[in-house]
Amino acid sequence: MKKNISINLQGIIFYIEEDGYEQLSRYLASIRIYFSNYEGHEEIVADIEYRIAEIFSARLAPGKQVISLEDVQYLIGRMGDVNDFEVLDPMDDEIPYTTTAAAGNNSRTENNTHTGPKKLYRDINHKVIAGVCAGIANYLNVDMVWVRLAFVLLILGIPFTHGATSFGVILYILLWIAMPASAILPDTTVKKLFRDTEDKKVAGVCAGIAKYFGIDVAIIRILFLALIFAGGFGLIAYIVLWVSVPEAVTLTERMQMQGDPVTLAGIEKTLKDNLNMEDSNGQESTRARVILLPIRLISQLFSWLGRALSPILAFLITLIRIGAGVFLLVLSIGLTIALLTTLFYTLGWIDEPQNISFGDFPASVYLEGFPRLGLVAGFFVGIIPLILLIFLSIGLLAKRFFIRAMMGWSMFGLWLVSVFVLVACSLTYAGNFKRSGEVITSRTIPMGNYQTLTLDAYDVNTDYDNIYVDVREADGNNVEIIQNVEAKGRTEAQAQANARMITYRVVQKDSILRFDNSYEFKPGAAFRDQNLEIKLLLPKNKKLRLTGDFVNMLPSATFDQDYSHEKIARNTWQVKGDMLTCLTCATDTLDTENISDNEDDFNLNMDVNAFGDGESVLLNESEYSGNVRNFNYSNFNHISIGGPYHVQIKQGTNYQVQVRAESNELDRMGIEQNGSELSITYEDKSINLFNDRKPILIQITAPDIKKIDLSGAIKADVNGITGNDLDVSLTGATKAAFNVRTQNLKADIAGASASRFVGTTDVFNVNAAGACSIEAGELRANRVDIDASGMTVAKVYASAELHAEASGASQIKYKGNPGNTRVNANGASKVERQ
C-alpha cells in the first residue's frame, strides 16, 4: 500500500504517488524558475501545466487511477527538462531580462575565451569593486566567495597582525593595477554560493546558504540566531557574508545557486540506484529498508524540527520586537515628561523653586538669568531625539514606520538650530562668571561675661556645602565674625552685587553661638559661584565647647590631630593661632582610634639635589605675565604665603609688594595684612581643565623679615636676609632656596618640601618631618640642631657643635668638623659624616 497526494494542475485533480509528487514538484519548480524572467511567465507555466495535465490524463485508465513515479519520469523524458529547454532555445536578446543576464549569456554561448596558457585576469563581469577577487577565483577555479572572504579578513585585520589592514588594501590596489581586465573569462563549473535575494529576510544570506546545501532555510536562520546570541559572532559572520557573497541576479546564477541538493531524499535515491536495492517485484528489499532506516529517521526528525520550530521562532521574534518597542516607548515618554516639567518650571509656569536642587544649590538659582531663549532651545535639543525615539518604538510595535523623509529632515534642521542657539546662549551666560568680587561684613559679639563659649550649628536643611570656616585667635573678650562672600559676575561691581544675594545668620543666646550650617539665597538670586568664608576670631583666653554639628563645619586642619567628632564634642578646647588645641584630651581615653599613617603617601624619591647647581628656583622674568600690580602694604615682618605661587623675597630698604599675573588670576589671590603679618592665599574652587596658565610671581621686599611661612606648592627664592633671627616654615610641596646671614635660623620643614640654604648663621635649628630634602651643606653654621623624621634627607654643615636626631628612615649627612657631637639614629635612619 502506498500513500498518495492529490494535486491539481490548472484546476484538474490528479492523484499522485508520494515519490512521483516529489519529482514532479521539483520539475515544476525548476520550470517556474527558468521562466521567471520571461514576459508572461505565468501564462507559459500555466500552459505547461495544462500540457502536463493532458499527458497525465492520457496515462490514466479505469484500472489505474493514480499517477506513479514512472509516469512523472515519462513526462519529464518527453517534455524535456530545463537543461533541454536551455540547449534548444538559448536566451534571446529580445526577451526582457536584466542586463547582466545578457552579459552572462554572451560569455557562455560565444565561448570566445582566451587561448593559450591561463593568465590572471580581472573578471569584469563578476566584479564588486574591480573584479580582482573574481579574477583570482576564476584562475584558481574556486568560488569567488572564498577569495573575497580572504580579502575582507586581510582588510579587517586578523588579530595577530597589526599591519594587515593597510596591507590588504595596498595588495588589492596593486592587483587592480597589475591585472588586466577581461569580460570573457570562461565559466568555471564550480558550485557557487550566492545570496538568494528573492527569498530574503534581511539580505538573503541564510536563504542562499540553505539553497547551496539544500537544507531548509529555517534551520540556517536558527543557526545564525544562535550564533548571534552566543557572543555576537553570528552578527559579524552575517555581515562578512553579506559583503563577500554575491547576489544571485541572473537566471543562470539562480540555477547555480541550487547546487546539488544534499537532501536526504536525494541521498536515499542515490543509494537505491547504486546498491540495486529492488528485488524482482520492484519493491524495496528488506536490506534496503534496513540501510535506509536511519536516513529516513533523520529526515523525519529534520522535517519535524523545521515544522515545530518555525512557529516558535516567529513567536520569539515577535516577543523581542514587542518587548523592545514597549521598553523604548516607556523610556522615551518618561523622559519627555521630565523634560516638559523642567521646561514649564523654568518658564515660570510651575512654582516651588526651592525644593528642587542640583547638587549644592537649588535649581532655580542655576537657571536664573539664563536666557529664556536658551532654555527653550535646550528643551528642543532634548525633545526632538525623544520624539524620534517615540516614533521608533511605536513603529516597532505596530510594524509600520510613520516618519516621512520631509518631516524627518525638518525635525533634524530644527534640532540643529536649537543646538546652535543653546551653545550661543551658554557662551553668553558664561560671561556671568568672568570677574569676581567680594563683600566683607563683620560683626562683633561681646562675650565678656562668659568663661566658656559653646559653638553650635543650626541645620538650615539644605544640601549645600559651601561654607568655609577659619578659626583664629583674638585678644580681648569679643568674638568677631568676619563674613567674606566671594561671587562671580560680569563686572566686579555685579559680582559684588551677586555676593550680596545670600543671607547667613549667626544667633547668640547667652554663651551659645549658633551658626547656620549653610547660607541661603535671597529670592531672585542667581547662581554665581558664591562662596562664603567665615573668619571666626575667638578670644584666646576663653574655653570653648563645640557641638558635633558645629564640628561638621570646620575643616580638619583646624585641629592639630585627627579626632573623632564625638571626642571633639566631649572635650574642651582653646584657640591657639589658627587652630584649636584640646585642653582636656589627656584625660580622655574613651576612644582608641588609630590615626592613619600618612607617610606612605609621600614620594619615595627625594633628590637632595633638586635644585641643580646654582640655578634659581624661579623662571625667567619673561615667562611670567606682563601685567603687574603693586600693593601698598608696609610695616610687616612676617610673610605667609599659601598657594601655587612663585615667590621672590628680598631684604631691602623699602617695602614693596608686586604681583605679576593676569587680572582674572589676581581675582583668585587673597592678600591681606594682619598686624605685622602679610598673608597671601589662593582661592580656587573651580576645576581647571586647561592648566597652561602662566604662573603667578610675587615679589616682596621688606627691610626686616623675621618669619616666613610657605605652604602649598610654592617655588620661592629668598635672598639677602640679614638680621638676628629668621623663622622659616615650609609645608606641603614647596621648593625654596634661602640665602641668609643670620644669628638664629630656625627651620620647620614638613611634607614633601625641598629646601636649600646658603650663607652663614650661628645657630641652625631644623625640624624636618615627612619626605623633605634639606640641602644646607653650604650654610656654614656654628651649631646645628637637627631633628629629622620620616624620610627626610638632610645635608648640613656644622663647624662647632652638632646635635642630630634621625628617626624613621631619614638620613643626615654632615660636613665640617664639629667638636661636640650628639648623634642619635633610630629605626632605619643614618647619621654620617661626609
Place this chain on the structure above:
Amino acid sequence: MKVENTQVQMRKGILEFCILEIISRGEVYASDMLEELTAAKMIVVEGTLYPLLTRLKNAALLEYNWVESSSGPPRKYYKLTEAGTVFLEQLRETWHELVASTEHIILNKKS
C-alpha cells in the same frame, strides 16, 4: 566553438516561421503542433514551444480560443491575426530569398 550552437542559431528563426505556417492552416492547438513538427524532424519540446507561442500572442500575431475537451482539460486553439498573416507573408518572402542566396553561394563554390 561547437557545431550545436550554430545549428541551434540556424534553427531558431526558422522555428518561428514554421509555427506560423502550421497555424495559418487553421485553428490548431499546442500538442498537435508538436506532433507535426516532430514528424517533420524539427526537434522541439514543450519548454521551447510554449514561450514562443506566448510571445507571439503578446505581440498580437496570434490569438486563441478555449475549447472544452471530452478527454482531459480544456485546450487553447491558436489562429493567426491579421497582423500575423502579414507577418507570415513577409517571413515567407525572406525564407525564399535566403534559400536562393544560400544555394547560390553553395553552387558558386563548386564551380
